[in-house]
Amino acid sequence: LSERLGGIFDGLTGRGALSEKDVNAALREIRVALLEADVALPVVKDFIDGVRNRAVGEEVIRSVKPGQQVIKIVYDALVDMLGGEEADTSLRIDSPPAIIMMAGLQGSGKTTTTGKLAKRLSEKDRKRVLLASLDTRRPAAMEQLAILADQCNENVSALPIIEGQLPADIARRALNAAKISGYDVLILDTAGRTTIDEQMMNEVAEIADIATPSETLLVADALTGQDAVETASRFHARLPLTGLVLTRMDGDGRGGAALSMRAVTGLPIKFMGVGEKLDGLDAFDAKRVAGRILGQGDIVSLVEKAAEQMDAEKAERMAEKLRKGEFDLEDMAEQFRQMQRMGGLGGLMGMLPGARKAKAAMESANLDDNVLKRQEAIILSMTRAERRKPAILNASRRKRIAAGAGVTVQEVNKVLKMHQQMAGMMKKMRTKGGMKNMMNMAQ
Ligand code: GDP
Ligand code: MG
Incomplete structure (x- = not known):
């Protein structure tokens, strides 16, 4: 796939605009990639349609290749x-004994996951x-x-076996035993x-x-592929499911079943099994999956780089506005957001030679990240015209804004004063020229 996506990049490089045609070309390849990852067909279709809507309306960012932009949109989606x-x-698992019920097809990994959960709950959550x-x-x-219970520790036990009992009777016996012996959690491992x-x-x-479990988890093999939808919807229709567990994520499969099952049930995927051993259980990680x-190992770094470039692009557009002397409060809010992303005051402002004075003014105003967020809230309480x-x-507008943002009028005044300072400083830099170069240096 990496080759294929590389091909998309080449194909789209330098065309400058995310046209519907570009998006469709990229999405055709993504579609194949998702099917190869064993995402169920109807899910792929819905997903692609959703991404297309999201992508085609999207503002094009010059410094990012269109292909990268599509990948980022796909990845985010x-x-x-x-x-x-x-x-x-x-x-x-708050009120003891909290009951967790495991359901799923035979061989999906219910019993193994039961052991893994027991180990985790007894060790991590005591x-x-x-x-x-x-x-x-x-x-x-x-x-x-x-045997799995024995492999855990002294806080995990298995209900003694009585031959010839029906599942429902074993469940009742287990409930009683859990109550009487003061267990925090009872895990019911069902047959498949x-x-x-x-x-x-x-x-x-x-x-x-x-049992009226507080958690009913559907355990499914990540390698089930196209069958995942059928399995998930049938179980979801009959059981009060609360979550999913995907096993064999350590295998060769690309885990497309995760997407399919999520799409069909809307349930959270809580864990993934990553090995046969008892410690092979990870909390579900959407980014990783x-x-x-x-199917692209370094997709994340690629995406992050694209996002950085988008920020840089925004900075450049900002510089353009500054050159024209148009630094309004919306721009200031954007500056605040950028600063939060770029690690506070050490970021953008700190890198601009002419900005030292303004930086000092902001520092003396104790402008840490929390303050930045409050300042942003004040600006968001204003109308567009304001x-x-x-x-x-x-005065009356300021009063309204203060109430809207839950701050005092003094704080609103502070923001306005800071805006004046910044706008003044920007103007000075403009007359000296070279703002664009400075911005470029800041990258
Ligand atoms: P059950 O029939 O649903 O109870 O399934 P089991 O728990 O007995 O598991 C069936 C097989 O899958 C066993 O050989 C397990 O060791 C294996 N298994 C379960 N979970 C995982 C996993 O996350 N990774 C790997 N590699 N194997 C697993
Ligand atoms: Mg079993």
Whole structure:
């Protein structure tokens, strides 16, 4: 794929504009890449349509190659769709005994994941964990779970095996045992089938009714590919699922099932299995998986570089406005955002030779990042007209803005004063010329 994407870059280099044609050309390749990553066909289609809408309207940034811009949009959309950068992967296990139920096809990794979760919860969260196997079909299933419990530590136990009990009865017994013995968490490991059938679904649904778990996790093999959609939607229709676990993410597959299952269920992917051993369980990481689905190892650095270039481009456009003497409050807000991105005052302003005085003024105003955010909030409470033409800000307008931003009128005045200082300073630099060069140096 990297070669293919490289090809897109070459094809699009230097054309300067993100036309619908460029976007479509890139998206045709992305489409193939997603299918190769085993994302289900209908999901690919929806995703591509969404990205096309997002991309074609997008403002073109001169210093970024159109292909890079498309990749960034695709990558961002993937991360979003997988749950976002700060996806919540925590488990709801507050009221003891909290019940976690594992569901999924046979061989998907339920029992292994049960062991991994037990280890994690007992070690990281200091919970006492009881494991119960409700798999009465596979002869060795219960022993398998007991062995996993032994491999953990003294805070993890398996429910003793009683021959001949039905899954529902084992579930009741496990609930009682967890309550009586004061366990924090009970994990119910259910039986699976190789294919979904009504009897299996009835069984897990009955267990869910009995146990009313606070977490019902669908465990799925990341290598299932196109079947992922079918599996996810069938389980989702019958069980009160709360999250997904994708196993075998250590395998060769590119993990397209993650996208498919997310798209079909809308459920958070909480964990991914990355090995057969008990410590092979990671919190789900949308960025990592998005990079992998795109199949380009260094996609992230590529994207970040593109984002930097976008910032640089914005700085240049700013310089253009400054040359024309048009530094309004919107520009100042943008400066504040840039400063926050570029590491506060040490960033842009600090790199401009002529800006030392203004920098000192801002420093004396204690302009740390929190303050920058507040200043930005003040500017956002203004109308567009006010931002463009600060001169119209009379006392009553200032009062309204202060109320809107939840600050005092003095703070609003401070922002306006700072704007005057900055605009004045910019004007001076303009007359000396070379602002553009300075901005370039700042990159
Ligand atoms: P179950 O039938 O759903 O309970 O599946 P099991 O937990 O018994 O797992 C089936 C097989 O998959 C076992 O050989 C596991 O060792 C293996 N397995 C489970 N999770 C992972 C994983 O994240 N990575 C790898 N490589 N193997 C796994
Ligand atoms: Mg099992």
